Amino acid sequence: MSYLDNILFAVILALGFGYFAMNVKKLIRNIKLGQDVNRKDNAAERWKNMAMIALGQSKMVKRPIAGILHIIVYIGFIIINLELFEIIIDGLFGTHRVFSFLGGFYDVLIASFEILAVLVIVSVIIFWLRRNVIKLKRFVNSDMKAWPKSDANYILYFEIVLMSLFLIMNASDYWLQQMEVHHYDEAGSFPISQFISPLFNGLSEGVVIIIERTAWWLHICGILVFLNYLYFSKHLHILLAFPNTYFADLNAKGKFDNLESVTNEVKLMLDPSADPFAAPANPDAVPAKFGTSDVQDLNWVQLLNAYTCTECGRCTSSCPANQTGKKLSPRKIMMDTRDRLEEVGKNIDANNGVFVPDNKSLLNDYITPEELWACTSCNACVEECPVNISPLSIIMDMRRYLVMEQSAAPMSLNAMMTNIENNGAPWQYNQMDRLNWKDEN
Amino acid sequence: MAENLTVPTMAEMMAQGKQPEVLFWVGCAGSFDDRAKKITKAFVKILNRANVPFAVLGTEESCTGDPAKRAGNEFLFQMQAMMNIQVMNAYEVKKIVTACPHCFNTIKNEYPELGGLYEVMHHTQFLKSLLDDGRLTIEGGQFKGKRITFHDPCYLGRANNVYEAPRDLIQKLEVELVEMKRSRANGLCCGAGGAQMFKDAEPGNKEVNIERTEDALETKPDIIAAGCPFCNTMMTDGVKNKEKEASIKVMDVAELIANAQDL
Numbered sequence: 031m032s033y034l035d036n037i038l039f040a041v042i043l044a045l046g047f048g049y050f051a052m053n054v055k056k057l058i059r060n061i062k063l064g065q066d067v068n069r070k071d072n073a074a075e076r077w078k079n080m081a082m083i084a085l086g087q088s089k090m091v092k093r094p095i096a097g098i099l100h101i102i103v104y105i106g107f108i109i110i111n112l113e114l115f116e117i118i119i120d121g122l123f124g125t126h127r128v129f130s131f132l133g134g135f136y137d138v139l140i141a142s143f144e145i146l147a148v149l150v151i152v153s154v155i156i157f158w159l160r161r162n163v164i165k166l167k168r169f170v171n172s173d174m175k176a177w178p179k180s181d182a183n184y185i186l187y188f189e190i191v192l193m194s195l196f197l198i199m200n201a202s203d204y205w206l207q208q209m210e211v212h213h214y215d216e217a218g219s220f221p222i223s224q225f226i227s228p229l230f231n232g233l234s235e236g237v238v239i240i241i242e243r244t245a246w247w248l249h250i251c252g253i254l255v256f257l258n259y260l261y262f263s264k265h266l267h268i269l270l271a272f273p274n275t276y277f278a279d280l281n282a283k284g285k286f287d288n289l290e291s292v293t294n295e296v297k298l299m300l301d302p303s304a305d306p307f308a309a310p311a312n313p314d315a316v317p318a319k320f321g322t323s324d325v326q327d328l329n330w331v332q333l334l335n336a337y338t339c340t341e342c343g344r345c346t347s348s349c350p351a352n353q354t355g356k357k358l359s360p361r362k363i364m365m366d367t368r369d370r371l372e373e374v375g376k377n378i379d380a381n382n383g384v385f386v387p388d389n390k391s392l393l394n395d396y397i398t399p400e401e402l403w404a405c406t407s408c409n410a411c412v413e414e415c416p417v418n419i420s421p422l423s424i425i426m427d428m429r430r431y432l433v434m435e436q437s438a439a440p441m442s443l444n445a446m447m448t449n450i451e452n453n454g455a456p457w458q459y460n461q462m463d464r465l466n467w468k469d470e471n
Numbered sequence: 472m473a474e475n476l477t478v479p480t481m482a483e484m485m486a487q488g489k490q491p492e493v494l495f496w497v498g499c500a501g502s503f504d505d506r507a508k509k510i511t512k513a514f515v516k517i518l519n520r521a522n523v524p525f526a527v528l529g530t531e532e533s534c535t536g537d538p539a540k541r542a543g544n545e546f547l548f549q550m551q552a553m554m555n556i557q558v559m560n561a562y563e564v565k566k567i568v569t570a571c572p573h574c575f576n577t578i579k580n581e582y583p584e585l586g587g588l589y590e591v592m593h594h595t596q597f598l599k600s601l602l603d604d605g606r607l608t609i610e611g612g613q614f615k616g617k618r619i620t621f622h623d624p625c626y627l628g629r630a631n632n633v634y635e636a637p638r639d640l641i642q643k644l645e646v647e648l649v650e651m652k653r654s655r656a657n658g659l660c661c662g663a664g665g666a667q668m669f670k671d672a673e674p675g676n677k678e679v680n681i682e683r684t685e686d687a688l689e690t691k692p693d694i695i696a697a698g699c700p701f702c703n704t705m706m707t708d709g710v711k712n713k714e715k716e717a718s719i720k721v722m723d724v725a726e727l728i729a730n731a732q733d734l
Contacts, residue, residue: 284630407665429543
């Protein structure tokens with residue numbers, strides 16, 4: 031009978047991690063729907079980027095207020111989760127603060143968890159105020175309606191509740207330790223919760239034990255629920271920021287990839303000895319599609335980008351098109367890509383592992399040409415992203431589809447391209463006049 | 472002052488059995504746009520003054536393909552790129568300088584995979600290297616003491632991390648270099664990149680170049696310095712829109728240097 035809660039704990043733990051593992055598998059499958067791209071080169075630089083940008087949060091502090099608050103929450107998250115090991119062992123074996131044999135070091139650990147927990151609560155409250163009271167533009171613009179808006183707030187509530195439960199758990203534990211209640215041996219140092227524990231004075235031991243147990247169970251269950259919430263939330267960034275910064279493009283931001291399928295065709299066109307009527311080497315081959323109309327046309331890193339995006343909106347707030355009232359929002363490009371990828375993933379789940387065309391696509395149904403054509407390719411969004419996401423590469427790939435598959439460029443751009451084809455300049459000047467400036471006054 | 476420019480072409484050089492130190496890639500704006508042609512000439516004057524053996528491709532030059540690529544037309548881009556590469560490789564070009572950050576970026580970053588391997592410099596980097604090697608001296612002249620703000624071209628700055636060369640040159644003019652609130656990696660686009668130069672903007676509530684010109688005007692400059700023919704056009708239009716063209720000039724860094732010395 032006394033082992034009942036340990037067994038219950040093991041079952042909950044297994045369910046929590048099991049469901050999470052299932053969703054991670056789905057996540058990886060969806061990301062692998064993308065086209066191949068080699069991002070395995072230059073491992074040293076990639077590790078360095080991951081260490082600096084994801085682990086070290088180097089790009090976060092570009093906006094100091096949000097950056098510092100985020101670092102507090104981030105450190106709090108990592109450090110306090112060390113406590114999770116102890117909670118799991120205690121839960122499985124019915125021990126009380128199993129790491130307390132560490133003595134003075136244990137006191138330091140618990141004390142720092144407590145201080146961090148308070149700092150996290152304060153930071154999260156400021157985050158909430160920035161979203162809901164101060165209403166910073168990037169948190170309330172048109173991308174952030176409905177689910178994205180609620181999602182952001184749910185995460186903040188979750189964190190406040192978890193941290194509060196952690197402190198209540200410690201406070202009641204401390205109170206029971208002071209009362210020398212059986213099982214609650216003295217362990218840990220409680221710089222914060224020692225001020226909460228007097229609230230329990232006057233209650234019976236039994237009631238405080240119930241409070242302690244309730245807080246303990248809600249805290250660990252809350253963590254498991256939060257873990258499983260990640261897959262459905264922008265909060266997935268806490269995991270994906272690491273692979274995302276590792277696999278990010280290392281080239282100069284101005285370098286856009288050269289489409290290899292096009293290179294082959296152009297080489298053939300420029301080769302005077304090529305026979306245009308020659309039978310194709312592989313007559314059954316499906317001709318390569320140029321550019322992107324749906325998520326499967328993007329490469330897997332772009333899809334990873336979409337799952338990593340935490341919708342902070344730094345990209346959109348720095349976008350010249352967005353600042354001047356155009357429809358383009360780089361954040362929306364990432365959110366749309368993720369939403370469509372999820373839709374495609376669910377389609378595959380519902381059809382025994384095969385995607386059944388649904389007459390929808392990322393282009394038009396999610397992202398309109400008007401958004402795509404507003405981009406100046408200035409790279410401000412790429413520069414701003416704290417985890418090295420590139421909305422620009424998706425915009426460019428979709429422009430390629432519009433132009434090369436659909437001939438759907440704006441009229442004036444068609445004129446510009448015709449000029450380049452005819453006279454080697456975007457304007458209608460004769461190539462033979464290119465050096466006239468030399469003799470003009 | 473009478474124009475007296477020495478502008479040899481690669482073809483002429485080759486006929487004489489000579490190889491220039493550097494190819495000056497003029498670009499379409501620099502060749503045809505009336506405003507940008509002045510930048511081209513200013514840069515050539517400096518090259519002439521510093522006795523740099525350079526050459527241009529002249530009528531053998533063609534669009535790099537940048538606006539086509541940014542508009543999504545990869546075919547046209549690669550056609551242009553491969554034709555240009557054929558021409559330049561035939562002349563055994565090793566080093567290229569250009570006053571256009573778009574040409575600079577494309578040739579530097581996107582040509583190598585297609586067979587065009589060159590050392591590519593923006594004209595501000597090249598002028599800085601002439602200065603460092605003692606081949607060029609810069610004096611303040613008429614600009615001494617003026618307030619100048621520099622607008623970072625996206626394809627020079629963020630795209631290729633070149634922020635200091637233009638600033639180093641401007642500071643040699645003994646001027647007061649003032650930074651806009653958004654500069655270097657945080658610089659705001661002028662609105663012309665990504666083929667926007669060749670189309671109308673999508674519906675919105677403001678033009679990007681006006682937003683950027685306001686940044687510049689906040690610094691109360693005498694001169695807005697640029698390093699890109701398109702930025703130059705956009706900022707010039709912005710200044711006109713604000714009716715400030717009588718008091719504020721938009722000038723390329725090369726023009727500042729050439730004019731300071733009355734070249």
